[in-house]
Amino acid sequence: MHQVYDWNTRVLSLTAKNKISYHLHIRKDIVIVNGVSASGKTMLCHLIEDAKKDKNPVMLNDVSNIIVLNSDNLPLLTGYDRKLIIIDEAHLILTKEDIDFVNCSTNLRFLIFDRVPIGLNTTPNAKADMVCENGVFQLNYRYNVKGW
Numbered sequence: 001m002h003q004v005y006d007w008n009t010r011v012l013s014l015t016a017k018n019k020i021s022y023h024l025h026i027r028k029d030i031v032i033v034n035g036v037s038a039s040g041k042t043m044l045c046h047l048i049e050d051a052k053k054d055k056n057p058v059m060l061n062d063v064s065n066i067i068v069l070n071s072d073n074l075p076l077l078t079g080y081d082r083k084l085i086i087i088d089e090a091h092l093i094l095t096k097e098d099i100d101f102v103n104c105s106t107n108l109r110f111l112i113f114d115r116v117p118i119g120l121n122t123t124p125n126a127k128a129d130m131v132c133e134n135g136v137f138q139l140n141y142r143y144n145v146k147g148w
Contacts, residue, residue: 002061002062003061003062003063003064003065004048004051004061004062004063004065004066005026005063005065005066005084007065007082007084007109010025010026010027010109011023011024011025011026012024012026012066012084012111014047014061014063016047019135020040020043020047020137021135021136021137022040022044022136022137022138023136023137023138024111024137024138024139025138025139026084026109026111026139027125027126027128027139027141028122028123028125028126029105029106029108029109029110030102030103030109030110030112030120030121030122030126031109031110031111031112031122031126031127031128031139032112032114032120032122032126032127032128033111033112033113033114033128033129033130033139034113034114034115034127034128034129034130035113035129035130035131039129039130039131039132039137040130040132040137041088041113041130042088042113044086044137045068045086045088045113048063048066048068048086049068051063052068065082065083065084066083066084066085066086067080067083067084067085067086068086068087068088069085069086069087069093070088070093071093074093074094074098077098077101078101080108081107081108082107082108083108083109084108084109084110084111085108085109085110085111086110086111086112086113087110087111087112087113087114088113089113089114090112090113090114090116090118091114091116091118094118096119099118099119099120102120103119103120103121113130123143123145123148124142124143124145124148125141125143125144125145125148126141127141127142127143128140128141128142129142
């Protein structure tokens, strides 16, 4: 069983039973993802949550190093280590203290789905759009400026 998110290569790669595929390169420790409605952001969260509940939509893949953060598990945020934290609609979930924690975290990576600026310390190189190309959801980074 391989891990859906590889900490060393920074790649999240999975294919669900229904042939939905994701291949996301997590360029920075905090990546803010935009995308039009129905661009696959929330669907990724649901696939991972279902896999954690043993509904097995992701065949032979290990999602144990990914946390989909929501209001139920938000109090546990400071207790995670070496995890990819995915937050959908972050402006509805995160408090100022949570945002400060995210900004200072050195042992976690964050994939944040939101269209509202919430005060995260990121460079423009960390802003991406979720796109589907040839049937595979990917991150299309908006900028690639050296030094950012």
